[in-house]
Amino acid sequence: MENHFEVIVIGAGAAGLTAGIYLSRAKVNTLILNEGAVGGQMVLTHEIANYPGVDSISGYQLARNMKNQALKFGAKIKSNIKIKSIKPEGEIKSVELTNGEVYTSDALIIATGGRSRTLGVPGEDKFKGMGISYCATCDGDFFQDKKIIVVGGGNSALEEAVALTKYASSVTVVHQFDHFQAFEHYVEEARNNPKINFIMESKIEEFIGDERLTAVKIRNQRTGELTEMEIDGVFVFIGYAPNTEMFKGILELNDYGEIVVDKNMSTSLKGVFAAGDSIAKRFRQVTTAVGDGTVAALSAAEYVNNLKKSKA
Amino acid sequence: MLHTNLTHVLSKDEHSKLLQENENVMICCGRMGPMCIPVYEAMEELENEYPHVKFADMEFDLPDASVIRDLPECRNFAGLPFVVYYKNGKVVKATSSIQTRDQITAILDEHFGKNN
Numbered sequence: 231m232e233n234h235f236e237v238i239v240i241g242a243g244a245a246g247l248t249a250g251i252y253l254s255r256a257k258v259n260t261l262i263l264n265e266g267a268v269g270g271q272m273v274l275t276h277e278i279a280n281y282p283g284v285d286s287i288s289g290y291q292l293a294r295n296m297k298n299q300a301l302k303f304g305a306k307i308k309s310n311i312k313i314k315s316i317k318p319e320g321e322i323k324s325v326e327l328t329n330g331e332v333y334t335s336d337a338l339i340i341a342t343g344g345r346s347r348t349l350g351v352p353g354e355d356k357f358k359g360m361g362i363s364y365c366a367t368c369d370g371d372f373f374q375d376k377k378i379i380v381v382g383g384g385n386s387a388l389e390e391a392v393a394l395t396k397y398a399s400s401v402t403v404v405h406q407f408d409h410f411q412a413f414e415h416y417v418e419e420a421r422n423n424p425k426i427n428f429i430m431e432s433k434i435e436e437f438i439g440d441e442r443l444t445a446v447k448i449r450n451q452r453t454g455e456l457t458e459m460e461i462d463g464v465f466v467f468i469g470y471a472p473n474t475e476m477f478k479g480i481l482e483l484n485d486y487g488e489i490v491v492d493k494n495m496s497t498s499l500k501g502v503f504a505a506g507d508s509i510a511k512r513f514r515q516v517t518t519a520v521g522d523g524t525v526a527a528l529s530a531a532e533y534v535n536n537l538k539k540s541k542a
Numbered sequence: 543m544l545h546t547n548l549t550h551v552l553s554k555d556e557h558s559k560l561l562q563e564n565e566n567v568m569i570c571c572g573r574m575g576p577m578c579i580p581v582y583e584a585m586e587e588l589e590n591e592y593p594h595v596k597f598a599d600m601e602f603d604l605p606d607a608s609v610i611r612d613l614p615e616c617r618n619f620a621g622l623p624f625v626v627y628y629k630n631g632k633v634v635k636a637t638s639s640i641q642t643r644d645q646i647t648a649i650l651d652e653h654f655g656k657n658n
Contacts, residue, residue: 266580266642266643267579267580267583267584268583269579273576273579273580274576275576276575276576288574289576290574290575290576290579309583309587310583310584310587310643312644358621358638358639359619359620359621359637359638359639360618360619360620360621360638361620362621363620363621363639364577365575365576365577365622367575367576368573368575368576368577368578368621368622369577369620369621369622369639372619372620372621373620441618442618442620463620
C-alpha cells in the first residue's frame with residue numbers, strides 16, 4: 231500500500247465511512263484507519279428504524295453496507311490497528327501505527343467517535359460478562375426471572391429498562407440525579423411499568439461477588455447513606471465519552487473533551503476536519519453522523535483541490 | 543449460520559472433530575450482536591497471523607452449542623459471546639462478553655505461543 235494519501239480518515243463509524251464514500255466517489259485518494267471493528271457505535275445498535283429510506287435495519291448490516299460502498303468506490307480501509315501518534319500540524323499530516331507503519335496525507339478527517347462510559351468503580355472489570363452488561367439486546371435473556379439494576383437516566387437507560395422487563399422479575403433504575411434526562415415519553419413508560427422501581431440521587435460504589443456478581447453497594451448522594459443490595463445483574467447505560475484523548479493539546483476541545491468545529495467541520499488546525507460523535511454537538515444519531523461525515527468530506531476535498539491548484 | 547468468514551461449527555460432532563484435528567482452537571460462541579461482532583472481526587484478522595491456531599465460531603442458539611454453553615468454565619457467564627480456547631482438546635481459557643483484539647492476542651500468546 232502506498233503510504234501517502236490525499237485524505238486520511240481516522241475512524242470507521244457512520245461519520246468516517248460516509249466521509250470515505252464521498253471522498254473515494256470523488257476520486258480523492260483516501261485511507262480509513264480504524265481502531266477496533268468497522269462500524270463504531272452503529273454496530274452496537276440492534277435496530278435502526280429512523281434512517282430515512284430504510285424501513286428497519288440492524289446496525290451491523292448498515293455498517294457493512296457502508297463499508298462495502300466505501301470499498302467499492304476505492305477507499306482503502308485498515309481496521310483493528312492501533313495508532314501510536316498523530317502529527318496533524320503543517321502541510322503534510324502523518325499518522326504512525328504501533329506496528330511501525332507511517333501514513334501521510336494532505337488532509338485529515340477525525341471521526342474517532344465515542345465509547346460507552348463505564349462506572350469505574352471496584353469490581354466492574356471483574357464482573358463484566360458475569361453479571362455486568364452494557365448491552366440489553368445481547369445479554370437480556372441471561373436474566374430471566376432475575377433481579378437487575380439499570381444504571382442511568384437518559385433515553386437509552388429508560389428504554390432498555392423497559393425492554394429488560396421482558397426477562398427480569400424486577401428492574402431497579404439507579405440514577406445519580408433527582409430527575410431524568412430522557413424524553414418525557416420514555417420516563418412515562420418506565421414509571422408506568424409495574425416491574426420497574428427507582429432509586430434516585432444515588433450511585434453504585436462497588437460491585438460485590440465471588441465467581442459472579444451477587445450484590446452492589448449504593449450511596450445516596452444527598453444523605454450519604456450507604457446500602458448493600460443483593461442483585462443478579464447490572465446494566466450500565468450512562469452515555470458516551472468522546473475518543474479524543476490523543477488530540478488534547480493539539481486541537482481545540484471543549485470541557486467535555488469534544489472537538490470544536492465550525493459549520494464546515496473544520497477544526498482549529500488547517501486541513502484537519504472532524505465529524506460524528508467526537509465533535510461538540512447536541513444530537514448524536516447515525517443520521518447526524520452521516521451528515522457530519524458528508525460535510526467533512528466535501529470540505530476536505532475542497533481543501534485538497536485548492537492545495538493542488540496552489541501548487542500547479 | 544453466523545455471517546463470518548470463520549470456520550463454522552454446526553454440531554457436537556463437528557466440534558469434537560475440530561478439537562481432535564487441531565492442537566490449538568479458539569471458538570467464539572455468539573450471535574451477530576454488538577458484543578460479538580468485534581470479536582469475530584478480530585479473529586478473522588488474526589487467522590493469518592496465527593496459522594497454528596484454528597479459529598471457529600458457533601451459533602449460541604444452536605441446540606448443539608450446549609457443548610460450549612454447559613462447560614464448567616462458562617457456568618458463571620452472563621454476557622455474549624462465550625469464547626473458549628482449547629489446547630489438545632482441553633479448555634485452557636474462557637471469556638465472556640466483548641474482548642478487544644489486544645486482549646485476544648494476549649490470551650493466544652500466553653496459551654498457544656506467538657507465531658514464529
